[in-house]
Amino acid sequence: MAVSNSEIAAVFERIxxxxxxxxxxxxxxxxxxxxxxxxxxxxxxxxxxVAKDEALEELPTIGKDLAAKIREIVKTGSLRKLxxxxxxxxxxxxxxxxxxxxxxxxxxxxxxxLNVHDLDTLEKAARQGRLRQVPGFGAxxxxxxxxxxxxxxxxxxxxxxxxxEDLAEQLVAYLRRxxxxxxxxxxxxxxxxxxxxxxxxxxxxxxxxxxxxDAFIGFAAVERVISRGSTRSTVVLRTGLQVDLRVVPQxxxxxxxxxxxxxxxxxxxxxxxxxxRGWKVNEYGIFDKEGQRIAGRTEKEIYSLMxxxxxxxxxxxKRGELEAAxxxxxxxxxxxxxxxxxxxxxxxxxxxxDSLEAMARAARDLGHDYLAIxxxxxxxxxxxxxxxxxxxxxxxxxxxxxxRMKGIRLLKGLEVDILEDGSLDMPxxxxxxxxxxxxxxxxxFSLAADQQTERVIRAMDHPAFNVLAHPTARLMGRRAACAxxxxxxxxxALERGCYLELNAQPRRLDxxxxxxxxxxxxxxxxxxxxDAHSTGQLSYQRYGVAQARRGWLEKKDVLNTADLKHLLRxxxx
Numbered sequence: 001m002a003v004s005n006s007e008i009a010a011v012f013e014r015i016x017x018x019x020x021x022x023x024x025x026x027x028x029x030x031x032x033x034x035x036x037x038x039x040x041x042x043x044x045x046x047x048x049x050v051a052k053d054e055a056l057e058e059l060p061t062i063g064k065d066l067a068a069k070i071r072e073i074v075k076t077g078s079l080r081k082l083x084x085x086x087x088x089x090x091x092x093x094x095x096x097x098x099x100x101x102x103x104x105x106x107x108x109x110x111x112x113x114l115n116v117h118d119l120d121t122l123e124k125a126a127r128q129g130r131l132r133q134v135p136g137f138g139a140x141x142x143x144x145x146x147x148x149x150x151x152x153x154x155x156x157x158x159x160x161x162x163x164x165e166d167l168a169e170q171l172v173a174y175l176r177r178x179x180x181x182x183x184x185x186x187x188x189x190x191x192x193x194x195x196x197x198x199x200x201x202x203x204x205x206x207x208x209x210x211x212x213x214d215a216f217i218g219f220a221a222v223e224r225v226i227s228r229g230s231t232r233s234t235v236v237l238r239t240g241l242q243v244d245l246r247v248v249p250q251x252x253x254x255x256x257x258x259x260x261x262x263x264x265x266x267x268x269x270x271x272x273x274x275x276x277r278g279w280k281v282n283e284y285g286i287f288d289k290e291g292q293r294i295a296g297r298t299e300k301e302i303y304s305l306m307x308x309x310x311x312x313x314x315x316x317x318k319r320g321e322l323e324a325a326x327x328x329x330x331x332x333x334x335x336x337x338x339x340x341x342x343x344x345x346x347x348x349x350x351x352x353x354d355s356l357e358a359m360a361r362a363a364r365d366l367g368h369d370y371l372a373i374x375x376x377x378x379x380x381x382x383x384x385x386x387x388x389x390x391x392x393x394x395x396x397x398x399x400x401x402x403x404r405m406k407g408i409r410l411l412k413g414l415e416v417d418i419l420e421d422g423s424l425d426m427p428x429x430x431x432x433x434x435x436x437x438x439x440x441x442x443x444x445f446s447l448a449a450d451q452q453t454e455r456v457i458r459a460m461d462h463p464a465f466n467v468l469a470h471p472t473a474r475l476m477g478r479r480a481a482c483a484x485x486x487x488x489x490x491x492x493a494l495e496r497g498c499y500l501e502l503n504a505q506p507r508r509l510d511x512x513x514x515x516x517x518x519x520x521x522x523x524x525x526x527x528x529x530x531d532a533h534s535t536g537q538l539s540y541q542r543y544g545v546a547q548a549r550r551g552w553l554e555k556k557d558v559l560n561t562a563d564l565k566h567l568l569r570x571x572x573x
Contacts, residue, residue, distance in 0.1 A: 092118025516551020
């Protein structure tokens with residue numbers, strides 16, 4: 001099986017982390033991080049490009065050296081450079097990267113000041129109150145690190161949904177090609193489209209003697225076989241992801257699919273409903289008092305027998321979906337085709353990887369009617385933030401491109417920093433030139449909840465403010481969400497005619513599903529945007545749609561399902 005783009009991107013991110021721990025050249029580190037972002041955002045398989053001997057060097061941020069490394073990974077499944085780095089950095093330091101909030105720079109400080117070199121020495125230093133003595137750390141940081149260490153001990157490793165997507169789809173396609181296989185489906189948290197997954201669950205229906213288990217453990221990405229049986233086998237892939245495969249009879253497939261999709265709370269509630277009717281409900285079907293199977297071939301049979309509509313997997317979290325299904329009031333969940341455009345992206349003018357015209361053409365090819373160009377503002381210099389004069393010149397460039405490009409409308413926008421006092425990082429007269437203004441928190445993440453909430457509400461008071469971008473500023477596995485009173489913020493947004501973004505970047509997915517539902521219940525529309533930094537990342541809308549569906553959002557709940565005329569009207573305050 002070919003190496004996936006996600007695996008290649010993970011290698012480059014790992015190299016960047018290890019180089020940063022060693023204090024290597026920052027430009028070199030940034031080159032690997034940029035390459036990882038390019039690879040993750042590509043719509044084409046790098047393995048296919050290597051097989052066709054295409055010029056990888058023509059990809060943005062991929063030079064001759066990185067292209068050679070990609071070819072090595074694709075052809076050998078590993079990279080000597082990474083092995084060398086891992087052998088030169090202690091395993092304990094590598095494990096410290098698992099602690100959210102401790103990036104390579106902070107780890108290097110802890111090592112240099114306190115000789116922290118593994119999880120045990122970190123915990124000891126934190127409990128002794130010594131972390132707060134290190135420049136850049138404080139009592140609150142020390143407390144947060146202790147909490148994260150406790151959480152780390154309680155949880156097993158989880159993967160971003162997007163990180164496992166390539167491998168999951170390749171594995172399913174591979175199994176479907178095997179002789180004698182009738183049906184193959186994903187189950188578990190992957191099917192429910194949770195933000196992260198701990199493992200993969202796959203169900204197969206196959207004829208006797210199909211050899212499906214041999215095929216499963218022979219999958220090229222399998223690194224280790226944990227168990228093997230006639231109806232169930234478990235393997236670990238080379239990424240560390242565990243996969244369980246179960247073979248079930250076709251007559252029970254629907255019941256098994258429902259059972260192994262979960263969630264546990266949803267399943268228990270369905271089983272209780274069956275017991276109340278005098279039935280037995282399990283992964284083999286629904287059985288009456290005489291032990292006769294009365295449903296189980298399809299999921300629809302299961303729900304229908306319980307007097308309910310079929311419930312989309314994304315909703316199966318026991319958050320009112322069973323009652324809604326019984327009363328015929330399930331939402332008509334949004335689908336990707338409902339979206340008319342994208343309201344957040346970056347070009348090479350700030351920290352994007354593709355030009356203004358390239359982003360416009362890619363969005364048009366995806367069928368978008370409009371695309372908002374929202375570069376960073378000057379406060380975020382590390383991301384190439386624009387000064388007032390630079391932004392005005394960029395607006396002129398957008399107007400000029402609109403004049404000559406047909407089939408799509410580019411909106412003049414800005415992702416403007418919300419400063420700690422709640423002011424916006426751009427003069428009013430410049431903001432007035434824009435079609436859309438996204439406000440974002442890019443600093444001061446650790447403010448107390450009341451301060452952070454007031455900061456955001458003051459920003460929304462500005463008449464140019466339209467959308468709160470990635471509202472909680474979280475980066476899953478790297479940075480916790482800011483402390484915010486989201487109910488107050490949503491109410492303030494409604495009062496001021498503002499909106500909240502559902503940022504579709506896989507590590508953000510911010511708003512989370514609970515906040516999406518909260519916004520819907522208030523009648524507050526959400527802007528579902530990609531925050532794309534390359535043409536390939538424009539396809540990230542599918543991740544945002546999955547999150548929106550988990551939050552019960554319908555077409556009417558999402559701002560950018562509107563046509564251009566109605567969108568512009570909605571953005572006027």
